[in-house]
Amino acid sequence: MGLSGRIRRLLRIGSRRRLRIWLLAITLAVVALKAVIIPYPWPSAPPEECTYPPIEGAKCGFIFDEAHYVPAARRMLRGEAVNNEHPPFSKFLMILGILLFGDNPYGWRTLVSLCGAASVYLLGLLAYELTGSFRASILAAVLFGFDITSFNISSIAMLDAPALMFSLLGALLYLRGRLIPAGAALGLASLSKTSAPLVILAILVYEALRSGYGAGSLRESLGSWLRAVERVGFVAALVLLLGLGAYDYYYGAYRTPFEHLNYILTYHSSLTFSESDEVSMPLSWTNPLFQFSRRSYYVVAVSVDSLKTYHPVAYYGMQTPLWWMSWVVFAFSAYFSYLKLRRGEFPKLEFFILCWLAMNYLIYFPLAHLLHRWVYPFYFYMAVPAIAVGLPKLLEGDLISEVVLYGLTAVQVAWFLVFFPVKAEWYADILLKLGVQV
Amino acid sequence: MMQVDRRIIYSAALCSMLFSYLIHYPRFSNAIYSDIVSFWYRGFNKARLPYLDLAFEYPPLAGFLAYASSIAGRDVSSYYTVFSIIIAASYLLLVETTIRICEDRRVSLGYALIFLALSPSVILYSIYNFDAIFASALIASLHFFMKRRIKLSAILFSIAGLIKLVNLILLPFLALRLESWRERLLYAILSLGIFGAVNLALWILNPSFIDETYLYHARWGLENAWFLIFFPSESSWDLAKLFSLFLLCYGLLKVYVRGFEDQVTEVFAILAVFLLSNYVFTPQMILWILPLLVAMGRMPIPYFGLELANSMIILLWFESPNPVELGSLPQYFALLRALMLFMILLEAYFGFGRVGSERKD
Numbered sequence: 034m035g036l037s038g039r040i041r042r043l044l045r046i047g048s049r050r051r052l053r054i055w056l057l058a059i060t061l062a063v064v065a066l067k068a069v070i071i072p073y074p075w076p077s078a079p080p081e082e083c084t085y086p087p088i089e090g091a092k093c094g095f096i097f098d099e100a101h102y103v104p105a106a107r108r109m110l111r112g113e114a115v116n117n118e119h120p121p122f123s124k125f126l127m128i129l130g131i132l133l134f135g136d137n138p139y140g141w142r143t144l145v146s147l148c149g150a151a152s153v154y155l156l157g158l159l160a161y162e163l164t165g166s167f168r169a170s171i172l173a174a175v176l177f178g179f180d181i182t183s184f185n186i187s188s189i190a191m192l193d194a195p196a197l198m199f200s201l202l203g204a205l206l207y208l209r210g211r212l213i214p215a216g217a218a219l220g221l222a223s224l225s226k227t228s229a230p231l232v233i234l235a236i237l238v239y240e241a242l243r244s245g246y247g248a249g250s251l252r253e254s255l256g257s258w259l260r261a262v263e264r265v266g267f268v269a270a271l272v273l274l275l276g277l278g279a280y281d282y283y284y285g286a287y288r289t290p291f292e293h294l295n296y297i298l299t300y301h302s303s304l305t306f307s308e309s310d311e312v313s314m315p316l317s318w319t320n321p322l323f324q325f326s327r328r329s330y331y332v333v334a335v336s337v338d339s340l341k342t343y344h345p346v347a348y349y350g351m352q353t354p355l356w357w358m359s360w361v362v363f364a365f366s367a368y369f370s371y372l373k374l375r376r377g378e379f380p381k382l383e384f385f386i387l388c389w390l391a392m393n394y395l396i397y398f399p400l401a402h403l404l405h406r407w408v409y410p411f412y413f414y415m416a417v418p419a420i421a422v423g424l425p426k427l428l429e430g431d432l433i434s435e436v437v438l439y440g441l442t443a444v445q446v447a448w449f450l451v452f453f454p455v456k457a458e459w460y461a462d463i464l465l466k467l468g469v470q471v
Numbered sequence: 472m473m474q475v476d477r478r479i480i481y482s483a484a485l486c487s488m489l490f491s492y493l494i495h496y497p498r499f500s501n502a503i504y505s506d507i508v509s510f511w512y513r514g515f516n517k518a519r520l521p522y523l524d525l526a527f528e529y530p531p532l533a534g535f536l537a538y539a540s541s542i543a544g545r546d547v548s549s550y551y552t553v554f555s556i557i558i559a560a561s562y563l564l565l566v567e568t569t570i571r572i573c574e575d576r577r578v579s580l581g582y583a584l585i586f587l588a589l590s591p592s593v594i595l596y597s598i599y600n601f602d603a604i605f606a607s608a609l610i611a612s613l614h615f616f617m618k619r620r621i622k623l624s625a626i627l628f629s630i631a632g633l634i635k636l637v638n639l640i641l642l643p644f645l646a647l648r649l650e651s652w653r654e655r656l657l658y659a660i661l662s663l664g665i666f667g668a669v670n671l672a673l674w675i676l677n678p679s680f681i682d683e684t685y686l687y688h689a690r691w692g693l694e695n696a697w698f699l700i701f702f703p704s705e706s707s708w709d710l711a712k713l714f715s716l717f718l719l720c721y722g723l724l725k726v727y728v729r730g731f732e733d734q735v736t737e738v739f740a741i742l743a744v745f746l747l748s749n750y751v752f753t754p755q756m757i758l759w760i761l762p763l764l765v766a767m768g769r770m771p772i773p774y775f776g777l778e779l780a781n782s783m784i785i786l787l788w789f790e791s792p793n794p795v796e797l798g799s800l801p802q803y804f805a806l807l808r809a810l811m812l813f814m815i816l817l818e819a820y821f822g823f824g825r826v827g828s829e830r831k832d
Contacts, residue, residue: 259721288704291701291710292701292706
């Protein structure tokens with residue numbers, strides 16, 4: 034066997050074991066990239082000055098909403114019940130990190146970053162459960178792992194990465210028929226971030242469609258769906274309530290977890306904007322022609338002898354090539370669902386994607402437009418996995434569409450490299466020489 | 472279960488009615504509270520027309536009966552007496568219907584004696600509110616439904632809805648038991664048509680009618696609901712109501728999926744689900760399920776705890792500074808009552824202790 038044959042054999046993914054190895058390799062690459070950037074920015078002020086308001090984000094080394102969550106984690110460590118409008122689990126991970134690695138960026142960000150990286154691995158497995166295609170699963174993991182905004186959001190001390198990791202784990206377990214562990218994982222997701230129950234809703238809507246398809250009667254279909262609701266939904270609710278209850282008991286925050294939940298819901302429904310506010314509406318998250326303006330989460334500019342200016346640290350929230358494909362994935366999923374149903378086949382992948390997108394993206398349209406609830410583009414992080422899973426499978430098979438798929442994946446990775454949030458000078462120089470604005 | 476002559480049941484039920492009449496009689500000192508008396512002082516004493524001159528939170532037929540009693544009686548005593556006669560007559564009708572159902576199902580009449588005549592709830596809560604009248608119309612409707620006299624059943628169902636509204640949750644379950652779509656449509660049109668027409672007429676006459684009569688209940692707080700333990704602060708009661716709605720939907724779905732063969736058990740399960748999930752579970756509501764327990768032909772052990780707890784709620788209500796607050800004695804008993812009812816519901820749901828050995832064949 035020649036060298037090319039050996040390489041081809043090495044790269045071939047012909048088994049689940051090899052798929053896991055490939056996914057692990059991609060995940061480790063993501064871990065390595067995350068590990069490299071964790072200390073940037075490093076705080077110049079001591080923790081004592083960055084715990085109680087007023088907090089100066091730049092001096093404290095906080096990126097974006099870290100200014101809320103890191104001080105909250107510090108105060109929780111001192112026994113104070115704070116930031117009760119958000120569930121506590123992600124903050125507990127930050128606290129654990131602080132206890133393990135010290136009160137510094139390593140402490141705040143390491144465990145959250147690991148959750149972000151683990152999401153890449155879980156997404157690959159989830160893609161395989163849905164598509165049955167090794168190649169589509171690898172591409173899904175690459176598209177998601179190298180989605181720059183998702184990478185940024187999941188590398189900083191925010192609530193989103195643990196929430197998505199547990200959501201993906203829950204979805205994976207659900208698809209494998211392990212409903213009670215799935216419910217437990219989704220409960221931890223809900224305990225990490227308030228928006229995670231939308232994933233549970235997506236799964237339950239999908240389950241309703243699955244139960245309805247091929248059931249002999251409405252009663253049979255409802256019975257099957259209710260069993261899933263009990264095993265997934267109720268277990269998730271129980272984990273959430275037990276978690277909130279433990280928090281409330283320890284910190285003396287609320288009399289019951291339901292009252293805590295009431296506060297969370299009341300708080301979140303009160304976050305409404307007025308006509309004069311500038312809001313990035315949900316369509317601007319995915320529409321490449323009318324994009325929301327790029328959000329600078331943390332940007333440092335450096336000028337070298339007036340010859341060049343670059344940004345050694347630049348965390349952005351922005352659209353990526355994958356995000357542009359959202360409506361394509363949505364439309365194709367709807368169309369393929371129709372075709373499969375006509376053929377008498379249950380559109381597992383397509384329905385799953387449609388449900389996930391409906392509950393984690395489309396739901397923000399009525400929330401923003403009708404209820405005037407504040408929405409932010411980084412909410413799309415929870416929807417990105419559906420696009421990443423759907424796109425490779427939908428474009429797989431046909432030569433031209435595969436060219437589009439690989440081209441898009443290349444652009445996605447290139448986008449990632451250009452907007453990678455921390456750049457060494459040599460790297461910035463290369464990009465500058467290539468004519469890329471950094 | 473022992474065999475009982477129906478005359479004994481009637482006599483005992485009448486005695487219970489009389490006892491109930493006496494313990495709530497407004498002229499007696501230390502009379503036990505009754506909603507009927509409170510209605511009098513809310514405007515019926517001035518002969519004000521309910522829904523038009525006077526906001527009234529019960530459906531139209533309930534208001535009409537209260538109004539008719541107030542017109543027939545000149546003062547609170549005679550008003551109360553007339554009202555009590557109406558209730559007693561309804562209750563005897565309920566007893567008769569239940570006995571007939573028992574005979575059809577070959578269930579011992581001993582259950583009727585215990586549940587409909589000797590239950591403390593009957594004594595404490597029959598001359599109290601519209602629940603005995605509601606139960607009477609509902610059970611009569613169910614009786615005729617089982618006899619396949621669909622039109623009469625639908626009319627009685629509508630009458631029940633015009634007294635308490637709650638029976639509307641039974642409608643889809645009843646409709647599913649009808650064989651053809653034509654029958655289902657007829658049943659729905661008759662039962663909802665009469666109900667709708669009366670309400671529509673009142674709405675036209677008074678645009679605030681819907682708000683004052685029905686939406687009023689949406690603004691009411693938690694009262695004797697077991698989940699007060701989860702929502703002790705009033706500020707969280709909006710979420711508690713959502714929780715209540717969720718429980719109701721879940722419970723009704725479970726009943727539907729369970730697919731009860733026996734219609735009486737199904738109706739019992741639906742009403743028990745409603746009582747356990749609703750954010751208001753006033754003690755007189757227990758009267759709705761007693762005739763169903765009779766017809767189910769079973770003597771659930773938790774029934775005794777249920778009755779004890781249900782009775783203690785009113786007996787301790789005015790002894791507590793804030794009886795609706797978590798930690799008050801009535802709320803402890805409300806919790807115990809919910810637990811007992813839940814146990815009876817589970818027995819019915821899983822078919823434990825079925826009637827076989829209790830039937831008189």
